[in-house]
Amino acid sequence: MDKMEWIAPCHFGLESVLKREVQDLGYEIAQVEDGRVTFRGGMDAICRANIFLRTAERILLKVGSFRAVTFDELFERTREIPWEAYIPEDGKFWVTKAASVKSRLFSPSDIQSIMKKAMVERLKGKYHTQWFQETGASYPVRVFLMKDIVTVGIDTTGVSLHKRGYRPAAGKAPIAENLAAALIMLTPWRKDRILVDPFCGSGTFPIEAAMMAANIAPGMNRSFTAEDWTNLTAKKMWYEAVNEAQDMISDDIETDIQGYDADPDVLRTARRNAENAGVAHLIHFQQREVKDLNHPKKYGFIITNPPYGERLEEKTALPQIYRDFGEAFRRLDSWSAYMITSYDDAERYFGRKAEKNRKIYNGMIRTYFYQFPGPKPPKQKK
CATH class of the missing domain: 3.30.2130.30 (VC0802-like)
Known part of the structure; x- marks a missing residue:
């Protein structure tokens, strides 16, 4: 063939x-x-x-x-x-x-x-x-x-590709790994730029970003249905693909990738997941409320999956959460923010209309990826 x-x-x-x-x-x-x-x-x-x-x-x-x-x-x-x-x-x-x-x-x-x-x-x-x-x-x-x-x-795959193998335990309302990766790729973020997720949950956005930064292939540490198809593929092909992925890894890099969450138990899970993915040394996790979000540097990125309020008891808390998020973002000089949510009033309480938004189905939930791009950093003089 x-x-x-x-x-x-x-x-x-x-x-x-x-x-x-x-x-x-x-x-x-x-x-x-x-x-x-x-x-x-x-x-x-x-x-x-x-x-x-x-x-x-x-x-x-x-x-x-x-x-x-x-x-x-x-x-x-x-x-x-x-x-x-x-x-x-x-x-x-x-x-x-x-x-x-x-x-x-x-x-x-x-x-x-x-x-x-x-x-x-x-x-x-x-x-x-x-x-x-x-x-x-x-x-x-x-x-x-x-x-x-x-x-x-x-x-050829078996268990869906979003199952990288690093997240055996997920936090509340986790975002799928392949969806998180795609949303990061929709932004201009690159590994030399700051990235913060103030609602990091089980750590998916920071982990996926760190794997991209270190060039770690997402399917390196899992198995696939087609590995047993010896009538169609020689085992050698799989070894060659894994070796290719291994040769591309560059995890001795410096990054500024951070994940915050108010829940200490969720953060413990995020740290464990980052260790499983081999990127714990590239991410700083911290217990912090969204209202306390700050960073001394300019031109950073926020990429996040705030609460949707899918459960009834959470809905009443959403206006304040998004209001706190919006106020914290306005204090960050020249930053960009990107958030995926199904909350209809997200822009209203965030306090700003998105420059762009994109409709995306997260499972059966219709969500929007709101984009608030900041200015580009000045070019470095050579």
Whole structure:
């Protein structure tokens, strides 16, 4: 298999960030749609995309795309896919997820059942058997239906890519690691600039920023479903991708990355998570209320995920929290602030209208990424 097509789903509204990441890895973009980026690359992409991409949710090996408006069509077209090129005779295969938008076929359970039957029929004919033990590696299939177009992929990742492995314990309302990484990438922050998260919770924003600063690949310390696909990828490919990631690490750097939270228990979790990620030495965590936010230097960045008030008892506290945040920000000379929240009155109590905002779905919650960019620092004289 030379160049294959790979599908990388992501958070809605952050496709442009993932597209740039894929291009930086050296792969060719085939298509950008709502919530996913399709790209072309050799079999090395199965390893490199999983290990290096910070903003994707998973990597799927695209095996087919076709139109189907009846279940008979779905069965026949699924059976035409050369499943034997991907799934060995002892492979364990099933349709783990089906999603349908504006399509005549909309029952996920029926789609899953019919496609599994079609796969079995195809492989029975190719392997000349009536029964599959399914004792080998796993080949979970995911399918998207959009306006009657069926796109089929095999999941190479397994547990979602936002699970880096450093955050076994999360604090209150944690933000997903890949979402945090994407939001940092939407800002002009770079590793030589100050970054503060005054509502750091379990530490996701500071940790993701520190991993970027030290060039630590997010998937280095976890495993993937496709590692067992010895029929498609040699173990050597995985070793080479990990070695490439290892060679790129530069963690003997100086940074000014800080995380504050009012809750000491949450901060203990954040410190533990930073240690797990190998970046504890790059982050300063401190117990501090948002009203006490200050920094002596100019041109810093605040990137944060303040409370949303999803729980009823928290809603009454929100106006004061955002008011304190806004007042603290106004005291910081020439700083920039970026916050993601679903709180409708965020700008009102923050005391300033955002220069830009971007709608992003954080799970099923509609949020906005409010952007308050400050001035650029003067260029250093050489």
